[in-house]
Amino acid sequence: xxxxxxxxxxxxxxxxxxxxxxxxxxxxxxxxxxxxxxxxxxxxxxxxxxxxxxxxxxxxxxxxxxxxxxxxxxxxxxxxxxxxxxxxxxxxxxxxxxxxxxxxxxxxxxxxxxxxxxxxxxxxxxxxxxxxxxxxxxxxxxxxxxxxxxxxxxxxxxxxxxxxxxxxxxxxxxxxxxxxxxxxxxxxxxxxxxxxxxx
Amino acid sequence: xxxxxxxxxxxxxxxxxxxxxxxxxxxxxxxxxxxxxxxxxxxxxxxxxxxxxxxxxxxxxxxxxxxxxxxxxxxxxxxxxxxxxxxxxxxxxxxxxxxxxxxxxxxxxxxxxxxxxxxxxxxxxxxxxxxxxxxxxxxxxxxxxxxxxxxxxxxxxxxxxxxxxxxxxxxxxxxxxxxxxxxxxxxxxxxxxxxxxxx
Numbered sequence: 001x002x003x004x005x006x007x008x009x010x011x012x013x014x015x016x017x018x019x020x021x022x023x024x025x026x027x028x029x030x031x032x033x034x035x036x037x038x039x040x041x042x043x044x045x046x047x048x049x050x051x052x053x054x055x056x057x058x059x060x061x062x063x064x065x066x067x068x069x070x071x072x073x074x075x076x077x078x079x080x081x082x083x084x085x086x087x088x089x090x091x092x093x094x095x096x097x098x099x100x101x102x103x104x105x106x107x108x109x110x111x112x113x114x115x116x117x118x119x120x121x122x123x124x125x126x127x128x129x130x131x132x133x134x135x136x137x138x139x140x141x142x143x144x145x146x147x148x149x150x151x152x153x154x155x156x157x158x159x160x161x162x163x164x165x166x167x168x169x170x171x172x173x174x175x176x177x178x179x180x181x182x183x184x185x186x187x188x189x190x191x192x193x194x195x196x197x198x199x
Numbered sequence: 200x201x202x203x204x205x206x207x208x209x210x211x212x213x214x215x216x217x218x219x220x221x222x223x224x225x226x227x228x229x230x231x232x233x234x235x236x237x238x239x240x241x242x243x244x245x246x247x248x249x250x251x252x253x254x255x256x257x258x259x260x261x262x263x264x265x266x267x268x269x270x271x272x273x274x275x276x277x278x279x280x281x282x283x284x285x286x287x288x289x290x291x292x293x294x295x296x297x298x299x300x301x302x303x304x305x306x307x308x309x310x311x312x313x314x315x316x317x318x319x320x321x322x323x324x325x326x327x328x329x330x331x332x333x334x335x336x337x338x339x340x341x342x343x344x345x346x347x348x349x350x351x352x353x354x355x356x357x358x359x360x361x362x363x364x365x366x367x368x369x370x371x372x373x374x375x376x377x378x379x380x381x382x383x384x385x386x387x388x389x390x391x392x393x394x395x396x397x398x
Contacts, residue, residue: 065204
């Protein structure tokens with residue numbers, strides 16, 4: 001059998017391309033799928049393909065959507081004057097999970113990274129600027145990641161937006177709730193110290 | 200967006216049913232797939248479905264096959280008088296990887312387990328007995344797993360086959376006790392095969 005049957009080898013090769021799935025896991029998954037009822041495999045395959053096909057980007061904010069406009073942008077109650085700027089749609093999902101933000105989002109689909117050749121025209125900054133012409137917009141919350149690229153992108157956006165007379169805020173950096181000070185890195189600790197507030 | 204778009208939620212639900220993939224990994228995989236080119240997702244989906252559809256069991260030995268007879272049973276050079284009895288097709292793949300066994304296989308598709316209500320008629324023992332009528336068969340190598348069920352199955356088969364005047368051997372306990380054949384390395388498997396003893 002030359003090691004492995006060709007249909008199985010192909011399954012393993014496809015599965016091992018997915019993130020976090022090595023050769024052994026791919027093999028285990030392939031054998032599992034081969035032992036599944038054919039109807040269940042059909043459902044798995046069509047769910048993945050149709051799911052991918054159904055998802056596009058909201059033309060307003062860049063979030064995942066099934067129509068031209070995402071559920072959040074379509075919801076009038078979410079247009080409260082706050083726009084939260086994030087790197088990618090996963091960040092929208094993370095912030096939505098906390099149920100505490102009631103404005104809309106703007107997904108940049110990347111962060112500025114001169115080293116990788118990513119400039120302001122490569123991420124959705126122009127689209128953000130267009131949205132700021134809406135007089136209802138009051139505050140831009142910069143929620144890019146607290147890493148070098150995220151900070152640089154936030155600084156760049158703040159420099160562009162503040163002259164427009166809008167409130168520009170940055171999410172707080174600090175020690176994560178429930179964590180141990182002892183294990184916090186120096187930069188996080190410095191930020192936490194710098195951002196201290198009177199009690 | 201009620202947390203997650205429905206097509207994504209469906210992808211996560213399908214993926215999280217696979218073994219070793221929890222909720223978080225399923226989410227990460229779903230987002231990865233959403234960011235893949237549509238053509239690549241189509242290829243992944245069709246490879247899984249067509250792969251599953253193409254695989255059936257060899258009518259002779261019970262191994263995975265793409266035709267009614269598997270590649271090994273079809274190969275005349277493999278009919279050397281030795282039949283290696285294993286629990287499932289994954290074990291065939293494991294033994295083939297060591298390139299050291301040149302006979303044919305018999306896949307039981309299970310092991311005797313009175314506790315789980317699995318008796319001799321529930322696994323492919325009758326089919327094995329039929330194959331033993333071939334005068335070319337000289338040796339039955341029992342390569343069921345070195346665990347309780349595997350040992351019980353080997354003992355049961357030895358008791359049935361030895362009176363027929365055939366050589367019955369058991370792979371040596373080079374394979375760590377309590378482990379799974381599928382995950383044994385080639386050298387351990389080769390040692391186990393080499394150290395087989397008559398039962």
